[in-house]
Amino acid sequence: MAPPQPRHLLLLLLSFLAAASLATLAAAVYEDQVGLADWHQKYIGKVKQAVYHSQKSGRRRAVVLTEENVIASLDLRSGEIFWRHVIEKNDPIDQLSLSLGKYVVALSSGGSILRAWNLPDGQMIWETNLQVSKSSKPLLHVLSNNKVAKDNLVFVSAGRWIYAVSSIDGVISWGKEFSFDGLEIKQVVQSPDNDIIYAVGLAGSSKLNLYQLNAKTGEIAKHIQESFPSALCGETILGSHNVLVALDETRSGLFLIEFKGESISYNKVYILDLVQDLSGTVKLLPLMSNGVIALQASSTVSLLKLKGIDGLEVIQSFEQPAAVSDALTITEKDEAFAVVQHVGSEIELIVKFTSDVTNEFIREKINIDEHRGNIQKVFLNNYIRTDKSHGFRALLVMEDHSLLLVQQGEVVWSREDGLASIVDVTTSELPVEKDGVSVAKVEHNLFEWLKGHMLKLKGTLMLASVDELAVIQAMRLKSSEKNKMTRDHNGFRKLLIVLTKAGKVIALHTGDGRIIWSNLLQSLRASKSGEIPFALRIYQWQVPHHRVMHENPSILIVGRSGADSAAPGVLSVLDSYSGEELNSLRLDHSVVQIIPLTLEDSSEHRLQLIVDSHSHAHLYPRSPDAMNVFLHEMPNTYLYTVDIEKNVIRGHSLQKSCHNSDDEYCFSTKELWSIVFPSDTERIAISETRKMSEVVHTQAKIIADQDVMYKYLSKNLVFAATVSPKAAGEIGSAAPEEAWLMAYLIDAVTGRILHRVTHHGAQGPVHAVASENWVVYHYFNLRAHRFEMAVIEIYDQSRADNKDIMKLILGKHNLSAPITSYTRPEVMVKSQSYFFTFSVKAIAVTQTAKGITTKQLLIGTIGDQVLALDKRFVDPRRSVNPTQQEKEEGIIPLTDALPIIPTSYVTHSVQVEALQGIVSIPSKLESTTLVFAYGVDLFYTQLAPSRTYDSLTDEFSYALLLITIAALVAAIVVSWIWSEKKELRDKWR
């Protein structure tokens, strides 16, 4: 019998189809899916010290120390990281050095911790704790002379202490505290030919002490003291092996101090006699070379040659911005150093030998990107060329914190290390696809598309060979679809626009994390007058919807022109697609708080309110149109400030205009409410609100017994937590009896405290996240010796009666009544706390387009990973034995600790070093949210908290579907023909 045959085929195909679609429903990422939707970038931060491997070792590597407290070994050929250690921020590394050509020795925490790492692989070899007097600038000195280096000693000096530590095993060979009050050791000098070291220290401001010590035992052989007629500022450098150069207190004179055997002789030289046009603070640059010193003023950098102690001679002056490298020993006698200066749009690298300072060994012009700013630091290294002559290369640190390697007049590689210090993040949509927009070279032709799908099909049916599997994987990883520069249907492709500490704005593509554009903002660059601007926040400025084809969106960057909070603010508007600066504004008021309003003017500019230090609010954009929109909403605009210093939270309303200015865009504020926390029992630890852009799908929650609870969904809800003053310190600094944490839910319009709860025996650090009608916060429980996460959910009781269906039909309900903050709310609060294993660096919550998808908490753990924890685990309604209905509702039986499921790590196997923040951005697809985590590293991924229920995944094989349909059609045709034939035969019978 023929007819059943197609049915079998159909069943077979259907089962294949089902299997293929089920396979993609897994929660975690499979090993071969890594890199499909996520990317991870490693950075190190702004380099502050670099040391090169010695040439003999043959490895072309440099070890760098950065301002983000990272020690990294970089490949000099490509700039890749060989190994990297991110040290905790509370243990700042002061200095780095190489010892014996195989250890990296780093001094940290003000000279109290000395560590050594193995150079090739970065394994830690030893760590030694040293007892030093605090608040002094520690020095690390590694003996370079081979005669003495047989003991392999490393000298550490800090304050009055000097230590000699063996670099092989970290054993303290000797330590000495000089019994001289107020002494601070400034220099440790090693005698070139015997086991003697000299320690030069300053006591008070004018007493110079010279100690001669035995390097092996630490015995003081000699002690010479000399008083100076005028005070010294403490800045000293070693001009040559026996001449010390010291700046005096007024920074206008130099003392040249010579040590000759047992005597000290000195001579004072006035800087103005040497260099004419000096302005600003004069600094000595740490350049250690044969009689050449560098003097930095705000406008010039001068190279000076020492002539004994008789005086100095100016060799050359360079206009700022310029940088001078440390001296590099080339031969026994000779040293080289580099000077980098700007010439027009190019930079110029000049290498000189100290033996012949008037001549230039190399002068190279290098073209670099203008968005890198000025040169900040240069580290010189030499190599032997193929023709046996000396070649030089240099690592340049630029103003935007990037690191470049230049050699032979070219930039060999560059690292965008400004991305290691992100201040704020926003996103922008990509342009809509239209004619004229270059859609890049990523389009495939039909044949390739089909071939790709055939390969995928083979993979699905497990017919592919190993090679083919590799091809499939590579194809998936660089899937062209996700890297296009146009908007996609699902909203996965976006621009992540980040603001870095250096004042550079960088746009990253979410597809693969590449940099689309970058712009070092002129207004956020250090000016000649020495003020250092401060990048604050980044906001969306204009998001066109009506004229989306013709107008580009723009972003607003807010900064401050100085470190002080009263310094005037700076605004800058950039085009989101090109990074061009459209407008730049120097404000005449300070920036204390920036409030992005939910209002838009007719040209779709987002309105922003900037509050200054005099509590005046300023409206931006400054246009009559925006003013009209704002004036209409002004009576309903309230703002609140959290003053952590004074321990007060205040609420304000806005009033028509400022008292003492005729600026119509300025509004004065009136204090409406205040909450004064008693400073002897409470200190504000954190305040947190919901995200303004958050979408909530439903205001009601159906609970197990068919009952309804109404969420209290006020956008004005502020969560604040205070801790007892004693418990504000580190964990363990307070006893459980004197530590407590109070959590507050405050209405920011009226200052009503809706809920207040005390956790006894709890202490910070507190991290919190608020969303919908709940707050989750994390703290330490001193009694249980564990971290805890507590949840507070708040429900509106005044609507609780709206359960009767008849009432709803007849309209006898208050659901349509407007909610006002002036009415005293009746709320019900449910709370619960759970133990949590980790300490936490940041908490965020997933945001989706419509808020239907269940929420996940994104927890940045102490291990620098991001853990996705389902909100259902931190539900206050969990009970020990949930009823059947409650189970159906999805309530999990109560446990005392929150589970950590290894597969729920969003960051799978990678670490986002020094994790700082987690941002969740909704995509257009309801099930999916985009997660961006940043610290020293960057990590981006797509997350589907309830799995992708609304779309087929990338894995879906369209070829399989097409083949199934074709096979079905063929089967239908065949069976139809069969049945026709059979019928005909029957009729003839």
Add this chain to the structure above:
Amino acid sequence: MALPRRPRPLPFHLLVVVGALCLSLAAATFQSDELVLHDDDEFEGAGAGARPTPTPPAAVSSRGRSGDAAVGAASGHAESSAVQFALEHDLGAGFVPAGSFSARLKSSAHGSQTLTKLRFTRNGLTGDEKDAFKKLLNEDGFYSIRLLSNVLDPARKDYVVSSIKARCIPRESLDEHIVIHMDGVNILAVNYGSVGGCQYPRPLKMPSKWTFNSYTVLKTSEQAPRTPSFVDQLIEAENGLGEVVKPPEKSFWAKYWMYIIPLGLIVMNAVTAAANMPEEQAGGQGQPGAQRAPNAAPRRR
């Protein structure tokens, strides 16, 4: 003062005493983090010259008595002294005194202090103040009040402020509701509002009586519930004491209905098909297309 005192059963009094002890302990050194069944401490208010309201708000229930009673119970070893502090209001021209609170300061043996037996007296509105209030109502402005945050140390001049739109207050008279959040002797915050709801925007309405009807509620902090700990239960389970609860045996029907129903349908289908077969064979050649294949084969034999 004006609360209806309902008779209470005995257990309630016990609860009060227990609550009082816990309260005094907790306030002293926070030695216990046991959940305490006390709630909003309060109360109470009286209009200056106004009658005490016949129906106090629901929140100010007999629980408030428990607060008072608690203090009474705890005062056995404590000394008390009277404290007065002023409520100031702002009718648009700066803060001026508008009423006063009197309370008793209780010092417990542990050295901590609390305020109890709070009473509030409102000053009557003067003619000028009435005019100012009318102006405020016309302008739709804010009516603000403030209290000293530390009543024992007035020199510190830290005020807690609260405001409401002036149009929320007038009803028959001027009805106000003051919630004072306390922490020991410190006033953390004061929440000022109308007694009922206050929908906005709101038309101008003048009160018929220019006197204040005040309700005052005193609130202290709640204690957080303790984190559940199942260590004991786990140990119990490990020792084999915890019995494994077997799920109740389901009936045969409940277990297998999903198989039985389709099976039944198939059987029924087969039976009807079998019943129809002879009929069709008898008179069925008129409808060839309507039959299914298995039936067709025997038919054409």
